[in-house]
Every structure is written in structure tokens, then in C-alpha cells.
Amino acid sequence: MNIDLKAHSSPLRSLDGRTKLTALAVIFILVLLFSHPVYIVALLAFVLVIWFIARLPSKMLKDLMNYFWMIAVIILVVQIFFYPGTTNLLKISKPLPAIGFSGFITLEGIAFGIAMVLRLVVIMIVAPLMVMTTPLPELMLALVKLKVPYRFAFIMTTALSLLPSIQNRASIIQQAQLCRGISYDSGGNFIGKLKASVSLMIPLILGAFRDSQTLEVAMNSRAFGAPIKRTFLLDSHFTTADFIIIAVSMVALIGGIVLRILGFGTY
Amino acid sequence: MDDNVAIQCEDVSFSYPNGVQAIHNVSLTIYKGDYIAFVGQNGSGKTTLVKHFNGLLKPTQGQVLVFGEATKSKRVSQLSRKVGYVFQNPDDMLFCTSVTDEIAYGPRMLKMDAEEVKAKVESIIIELGLSEYRDTHPFALSLGDRQRLAVACALSLDPQVFVFDEPTTGQDYFGSQSIMNLIDQLHQKGKTVIIITHDMPIVAEHAKRVVVMNKGQVALEGTPEEVFTQIDKLQSLSLKAPQVTMLARELGLQGTTILHVPEMVDWLTNNYLPAIEPAAGEMSL
Numbered sequence: 001m002n003i004d005l006k007a008h009s010s011p012l013r014s015l016d017g018r019t020k021l022t023a024l025a026v027i028f029i030l031v032l033l034f035s036h037p038v039y040i041v042a043l044l045a046f047v048l049v050i051w052f053i054a055r056l057p058s059k060m061l062k063d064l065m066n067y068f069w070m071i072a073v074i075i076l077v078v079q080i081f082f083y084p085g086t087t088n089l090l091k092i093s094k095p096l097p098a099i100g101f102s103g104f105i106t107l108e109g110i111a112f113g114i115a116m117v118l119r120l121v122v123i124m125i126v127a128p129l130m131v132m133t134t135p136l137p138e139l140m141l142a143l144v145k146l147k148v149p150y151r152f153a154f155i156m157t158t159a160l161s162l163l164p165s166i167q168n169r170a171s172i173i174q175q176a177q178l179c180r181g182i183s184y185d186s187g188g189n190f191i192g193k194l195k196a197s198v199s200l201m202i203p204l205i206l207g208a209f210r211d212s213q214t215l216e217v218a219m220n221s222r223a224f225g226a227p228i229k230r231t232f233l234l235d236s237h238f239t240t241a242d243f244i245i246i247a248v249s250m251v252a253l254i255g256g257i258v259l260r261i262l263g264f265g266t267y
Numbered sequence: 268m269d270d271n272v273a274i275q276c277e278d279v280s281f282s283y284p285n286g287v288q289a290i291h292n293v294s295l296t297i298y299k300g301d302y303i304a305f306v307g308q309n310g311s312g313k314t315t316l317v318k319h320f321n322g323l324l325k326p327t328q329g330q331v332l333v334f335g336e337a338t339k340s341k342r343v344s345q346l347s348r349k350v351g352y353v354f355q356n357p358d359d360m361l362f363c364t365s366v367t368d369e370i371a372y373g374p375r376m377l378k379m380d381a382e383e384v385k386a387k388v389e390s391i392i393i394e395l396g397l398s399e400y401r402d403t404h405p406f407a408l409s410l411g412d413r414q415r416l417a418v419a420c421a422l423s424l425d426p427q428v429f430v431f432d433e434p435t436t437g438q439d440y441f442g443s444q445s446i447m448n449l450i451d452q453l454h455q456k457g458k459t460v461i462i463i464t465h466d467m468p469i470v471a472e473h474a475k476r477v478v479v480m481n482k483g484q485v486a487l488e489g490t491p492e493e494v495f496t497q498i499d500k501l502q503s504l505s506l507k508a509p510q511v512t513m514l515a516r517e518l519g520l521q522g523t524t525i526l527h528v529p530e531m532v533d534w535l536t537n538n539y540l541p542a543i544e545p546a547a548g549e550m551s552l
Contacts, residue, residue, distance in 0.1 A: 169359075175323050176359040178343035179352040180420050181373040199372075202362035206406070210358075 010055040012133035017142025019242040024130050026249040030256045031122045034265035037111055040118040047126050054133050064124055072117045079113030080105055111267045136161050141234050150230060158215075166208060173203045273299045273428050273459045274320050274350075278329035281315060289315040291483040292329070299427070302460045304470040307480035308505050313463045316480065317430055320461065321350035334427070348377065350428040351421030355436060357413040360420060361405040366397055369405050370419045377424065391419050395449065411442040418449060428459040435466055447473055468509045471495060471526035479504060492524045 012020065031043055051061065085106025095103040131139070136157045143153035174184065177199045184196050219225075238246075259265055274297040281290040289312050297303060297320075305313040318324040319331045322338040322345075331338045333349055354360055363369040370391055374384045392398050395415050400408060405416055414434070421429060431450060435443035443466070451473060454460045464470060470477055470491060477494040479487035481504050487494055495501070495508040498516060507513070515525040515534075525531050 172354070173359045175318070175343075176352075176354045178323065179321060179347050179354070180360060181344050181347045181376045181424055183342060183344040183376075199362050203359055207358060 010053065010133055012050075012054045012129065014239075014241075015133075015245065016236050016238055016242045017134050017138045018146055018236075019238070019245050020130050020134060021142055021146065022246050023249045024126060026253045027126050028123065029253060031119050033256050033260050035112065035115050036265050036267045037115045037118065039265045040115050040122065044118055044122050047122055047129070050129055051125065054129055056128060056132055060128065061125060065121075068121070068124065072120070075117050075120070076113040079116055080109045083109035083112045085109045085112075108267060115267065131160060137234055138236065141232055141236055144230075144232070145236070151225070154224075162208075162211075165211075166204070169207055170200065170204050173200055173207075176203075271298050272332075273297050273301065273334060275332040276316075276319065276326075276329070277332070279316070279319060279326040279331060280328040281319065281324060282327050289483050290319075290326075293483075293485055294329075295478065295485060295488075297428075297459065297461065299459055300454075300457055302454045302473065302475040303462075303478060304474035304476070305461065305463045305478050305480060306465070306467070306470060306506060307486070311480040312483040313480045314432060315483075317432070317461060317463055318352075320428070320430060321352050322346040323352070344377070347373070347426065348424050349426050350430060351424060351426035352430045353414075353417050353421050353432065353434065355433045357410070357417035358406075360417045361413060364404055365402050366392070366400045366405060366408075366416060366419075367402065369416060370423050373420055373423050387423060387425075391422050395419050395422070411438060411445060414438075414442075414446055415449065418446075422453075426458075428461065429453055431460070431462045433463055433465070435464065435469060443469065467495070467507060468511075468527060471509045471512065479506065491526055495526060496524050 027043065027047065031040060034040060034043075051058075081101055083106065084102070085104075085108030087107035088102075088104035089107055089110075090105045091103055092105060093101075093103050095101065134142070139160075140153050140157045143156065144150055177196070178184070180199075182196050182199050184193070184200075256265075276293050276295040279290055279293045280288065282288040293316060305317060307313050315324065319326060319338065320333065322333075322341050322343045325331075325339055333341075333346060338346065361369055363372055367388055370388045371384050374387060379387075392401060395418065397412065397415060397419065400412065405413060408416060429450070434446050434450065438446065447469060450460055450462065462470075462474065474491060477487075477489060477491055478485055479494060479501070486504055487497065487500060495512050498508050498513065501508055509526060511528050511531050512524070512526055515523075515531065520534065523530075523534060525534060
């Protein structure tokens with residue numbers, strides 16, 4: 001998967017960074033608020049519609065899922081076995097009190113497992129909606145305007161901006177190791193793969209340390225942290241669309257909380 | 268297939284997954300024992316083309332034959348025993364905790380016999396002058412020595428062909444000389460050597476054949492004499508012949524192509540020195 005942080009042109013591109021951050025936060029809260037699979041499926045469908053509107057490459061979704069499906073299976077299995085449900089569906093062993101397992105697969109366990117997996121999917125795919133439709137300087141500005149301390153905003157945007165270069169370096173190192181007779185896909189067994197990954201991780205991590213030292217020197221030489229009030233080259237203003245989206249987000253947030261208080265949205 | 272051919276590119280084109288076509292219909296034959304330099308502007312496709320020689324990249328059209336076998340169905344790790352590739356930055360290759368382990372890693376991965384590996388590592392250490400660093404951590408070595416170690420790692424797989432991507436970048440004069448001497452030695456032992464470089468004097472002094480790349484195609488190809496005498500053509504490709512070659516041309520030296528300083532010294536000595544009587548003790552060449 002190639003991480004590409006060039007902001008894609010789309011309707012989301014023109015929104016204010018603060019609007020997108022607000023909507024992002026609301027989606028995060030809602031997805032954690034509800035634990036009923038149907039509610040989370042609805043949220044997921046909504047986020048996928050936004051993906052479509054944002055014109056982000058669908059290949060990226062596929063790649064993310066390629067990485068995620070194994071984790072998903074593990075989560076699902078763990079929840080199915082250990083969620084203390086009441087509607088027994090299938091007896092698969094005698095009760096095992098030592099690990100808190102009743103011996104039955106329960107309906108609640110399955111529902112919670114599915115909800116958990118879908119939650120993670122939503123959280124995973126909602127972040128690129130923000131990052132890939134907002135140029136980093138605008139993201140930085142939005143954070144600062146939301147009163148996030150400048151240093152923290154800088155750390156966040158720098159970390160993001162380094163991702164593509166780290167990925168690029170990883171692929172060069174991988175090529176260099178292939179040339180030394182190391183093969184990442186063959187050798188089959190787990191130990192072999194682990195050994196091969198050492199050859200990638202060590203140069204990658206050491207390189208990242210070196211880069212960060214260089215960055216530190218560069219920042220210091222440009223007076224980073226000087227005790228002055230910062231001004232910004234860019235400025236951003238809310239448009240009607242921003243106000244509408246923030247209002248809708250707030251209504252959704254309050255609505256979600258009310259529903260939850262009334263007892264909806266849990267299984 | 269001719270027995271003397273090491274690598275053959277047949278109408279090779281390559282496009283990156285993002286759709287950018289980096290190589291356009293290149294056909295090129297590299298013979299056993301060649302000492303060939305790829306030059307060209309950044310982005311001209313040198314590295315992309317050369318990465319086809321050991322299967323790091325596979326042509327999207329046409330084919331690359333390494334000792335008669337198409338790279339398409341081969342793994343890089345298989346081809347690494349035939350074509351060694353030394354990356355520009357040795358730190359991308361090194362990760363072990365001692366020089367000895369570093370050199371032994373590749374042969375061990377390819378499951379060579381332990382005794383054989385030991386003997387091989389020892390002979391390489393001596394050959395490359397790394398014997399005082401046997402147990403040193405690779406990251407404690409100087410850049411020049413790390414680069415020698417990277418060469419040692421490629422050497423440990425005993426390939427017939429060596430590719431060096433910008434071997435002298437970031438090195439001072441003596442560092443460059445030392446790595447180029449090492450490359451010359453490999454060539455003298457009968458290895459096929461391919462270098463990518465921006466340093467024209469190095470090309471003129473060391474390479475036997477030059478390939479000039481431009482916009483993913485071979486723009487010019489021949490011996491250093493043939494290539495560096497086409498000064499205007501080179502200029503149109505944003506390249507410059509070595510200064511001494513340009514000087515010779517500006518001076519209007521006829522009947523000879525001067526590619527490096529010793530040649531210029533010889534030429535001046537032969538043609539002018541008899542006419543100039545050096546003052547006693549003042550001039551000695």
C-alpha cells in the first residue's frame with residue numbers, strides 16, 4: 001500500500017480543517033457510544049458514502065482490509081468465546097470457569113464480536129478521510145486554531161508527513177536486502193520470516209533516528225520554539241457548508257447521546 | 268544465444284504502478300567482462316533500467332535475459348547469485364552486529380555449507396582489507412569502510428556481474444579512489460561491472476563502455492572516447508564531458524582524444540616538453 005498524502009481534490013478538500021476534525025471526533029464518539037451491530041453498520045455505511053464523495057481510491061480500502069482481516073478474525077473469536085452472553089446458541093465444551101467461558105457460544109457474544117470488528121473498521125477508514133483530503137499545513141492551522149499547542153500540532157503533522165518517506169525508505173531497504181539473498185516471502189516458516197524482517201527493521205529504525213536528529217538540527221537552526229506569537233501564512237474561514245456540517249455533527253452527537261440514555265443502541 | 272553475453276535487454280519497457288513510464292523500448296547487450304557506466308540526468312531511467320538486471324524490477328514489456336534466462340520467472344534472491352547489486356547508501360544494507368556476521372549473512376541465507384561460508388568470509392575480509400574490523404559493529408565503521416563492507420556482502424554470493432549505484436557519491440577524493448580501485452580489481456578478475464554515476468572523470472578513467480540515458484531511452488552509447496567527443500550532443504542531454512577533455516578541445520589539440528589528466532600530461536610532455544628546457548630542479552613531471 002502506498003501512503004500518499006497529496007490532498008485529493010474533492011468536495012471535502014475545500015472544507016475547513018476544523019470542520020473535518022469536528023466531524024471526525026463526532027464519528028469517533030458515536031462509534032464508541034453504540035455497541036449494537038446495526039447501529040455500527042449504519043455508521044459504516046455513512047462513512048463509506050463519504051469515502052465515495054471524497055473520491056479516495058477504493059484500492060486503499062482493499063489494502064487496509066488485507067492487513068486487517070486477521071486481526072478481525074482474532075477479535076471475533078475472542079469476543080464470541082469470552083463475552084458473557086445469556087442466549088445460548090451452541091454448546092461446544094464444558095464450562096471453563098478458569099477462563100470465564102460458559103461452554104456456550106452466545107448470541108450476545110457474536111453480536112458484540114461483530115460490533116467490535118466493525119467499530120475498528122470505522123475508526124480505521126475514517127482517519128484517511130481527514131488526512132487525505134487536507135493538506136498538512138491546513139491541518140496544522142486547524143489544530144492551532146482549535147487551541148492545540150503548536151508543538152503538539154507540529155509533532156502530529158510531522159509524524160504524518162514522514163510516513164510516505166519512511167515507506168519509501170522501507171521499500172529501498174527491502175530491495176537492498178533482496179539483493180543480499182534474503183527473501184521475504186519464501187522460507188515459509190514463521191522464524192524465517194521474523195529473521196528476514198530484522199534485516200528490514202534495523203536499517204529502517206536506525207535511519208529514522210538519523211533523520212530525526214537531522215530534523216532537530218534543522219529546526220533549531222530555524223529557531224523552533226522561540227518564545228514569540230506565531231503568525232500563519234495560510235488562513236482559513238468557515239463557509240456555509242462548514243456551518244451546516246458542524247451543525248449536523250452536533251445534532252448527530254446530541255441525538256446519539258439521547259438515544260443511548262434512552263437505552264437504544266446496545267445489544 | 269551468444270556465450271559471451273551476460274545481460275540482454277530485448278525491447279524493454281517499464282511503467283511504475285502509478286502509470287509513469289520510466290523505460291521506453293530499450294535494447295542493450297552487456298557482455299561478460301564489460302566495464303560499463305550508465306550516465307544521465309536524474310530521472311533519466313538509469314537506476315530503473317539497472318534494477319531490471321537482477322530482477323528487482325520486471326519489465327512490463329519485452330524481456331531481460333541474465334545469462335540466457337529471462338528474469339520474469341526468477342526471484343531476486345535467486346538472481347543475487349549471478350548479479351550482485353551494491354546500493355548507493357550502505358546503511359540500507361547493513362544490519363548485523365559484526366563485520367564477519369554481515370558478510371556471512373547472505374551465504375547462510377542461501378544455505379551454503381558452514382565451512383565453505385567461513386572460508387569465503389575470511390578470504391573476502393582479507394581481499395577487501397577489512398581484517399582489523401572482523402568483530403567491529405558495522406555502524407562503527409567509517410562511510411568508506413561501510414561501503415567496502417556492502418561490496419563484501421555482494422561479493423559473498425560470488426556473482427559474475429556487479430552493479431554499483433553511485434559508488435562514489437558523498438565520498439572525498441581518496442574515498443572515491445579507494446572504492447574505484449576496488450571496482451577495477453573486480454573487473455580485472457574477470458567480473459562484469461556496471462556502475463551508475465554522475466562523475467564523468469570517473470567514467471572516463473575507469474569505464475570501457477558508456478551508456479547515456481535520457482527520458483527512459485538510450486541516447487548515446489559507445490566507448491568513453493566515442494561518447495565524450497560528442498560534446499555538443501552531451502550538452503543537449505545536460506551532461507558535460509570531463510573538464511580535461513573540454514580543455515583539450517578548446518586548445519584545439521588535434522588527432523587525439525584526451526579523457527583524463529595523465530593523458531593530458533603525456534600529450535604535453537611528448538609534444539611540448541622537449542621544446543621547454545626546465546630550469547634546474549624546478550620542474551619534474
